[in-house]
Amino acid sequence: MFSPIGRYEFTIDAYLTDFRGRATLPMIGGFMLQAATKHADERGFGYSSMTSQQRVWVLSRMAIELFEYPKNDTSMIIKTWIVSVNRLFTERHFAFEDSDGKTIGYARSLWASIDLKTRKPTNLTELDGLSDYIYTEKECPIEGLSKISAMKDEYEKADEFIVKYSDVDINKHLNSMKYIEHFVDVFDIDMFKDKEITRIEINYISEGRYGSKLDILKREEEDSNFILEMKDGETSVCSTRIIWKQF
């Protein structure tokens, strides 16, 4: 049996970092997905095992906190483990370390598993192996996963885009990390010069489909604290809270 905590190392490639030579949030999000996929694969509840049972993992909520963004030409360690399992959801936590072993952040994520045909949730307590790996000994000292309420008023339209080939994943829906990319791109590059996104929360609500035009609405809740919502007409697709901090 594998250890409950999986440990994966990723290189921050200079030619893939942002203009500051730092890892980007979509890049770190991509590493998290890779770490989660490997952790699940190794323990028998990964992508292939799920599809053989006509199921697929669906990310429902996520919160990422970073105290520091790793620099180019360094490595980043992602540790991940399963914290809880109930009928509908399983919670997976993450801890991030730089190449010196210093903790640079944490994340929490909530996953459901849907049936590939009916698109309805399946019972996770019946999923082989998953519950055996619940591990509650390691701390993840960041705020939990909460619901971001829909925007009612006082918002501005910040952007719009059409979901294209490179945006969609194997389910033909907007890839979880592409949501982050589109949200982050709403901000002017100058904000990244003296500020950092210290926390991002995401609620995945419905699926962004190929070819649809999505609007991004934006509201500043309080100073350096933004709510963004992605909408397909009147349907809310995804919402996020992004908190910036001076560094």
Next chain:
Amino acid sequence: MFSPIGRYEFTIDAYLTDFRGRATLPMIGGFMLQAATKHADERGFGYSSMTSQQRVWVLSRMAIELFEYPKNDTSMIIKTWIVSVNRLFTERHFAFEDSDGKTIGYARSLWASIDLKTRKPTNLTELDGLSDYIYTEKECPIEGLSKISAMKDEYEKADEFIVKYSDVDINKHLNSMKYIEHFVDVFDIDMFKDKEITRIEINYISEGRYGSKLDILKREEEDSNFILEMKDGETSVCSTRIIWKQF
């Protein structure tokens, strides 16, 4: 001394593949950049060594041929080596293998090195170590890197986009792989159902800058053979030839 050929392995993560469960061209392009960066780093002419000499690598041309796109949950091996060095350019080749060791494609790339301040080309024959690694024993049996002529007429405007935070690299210019993403996204997703991009050639001409609006022009040269050009007003930024093949 390291072997002239570097060998790097990449995982095709299920949640990052396209709707067919296949690696995408921008993903493979990203792996190529990572392989090139590691190969150069290990041999003393990587990103850090270059910046300490006030220089940076700039990709000038690239051609990628794929006989087969790797499937999700498999690995892909990228081998890369330096083929030639002259004052202005160095040519780097790539060979791709699937997890069974079967060759699934090749690529060629042409790089210059510019001075970080003057933005002018530096003399590559004077670069420490680079020439020691020239290796001409391994074949790369695909057509060479040619110039794609500018579009004169009979084109349509296929897309436009504004260069955003996630598009730009450490030089504050459009990331080499983001060009591929924007080009590939011009095609309807239905084309990927029974066809495959078998060859892509790219000429990087000038730099796509943050905030600029870029147009993508498109012309079908012959059946399944497209020329695309990215323009910032009248200035050509990048052009590509994309060849599709029925599978």
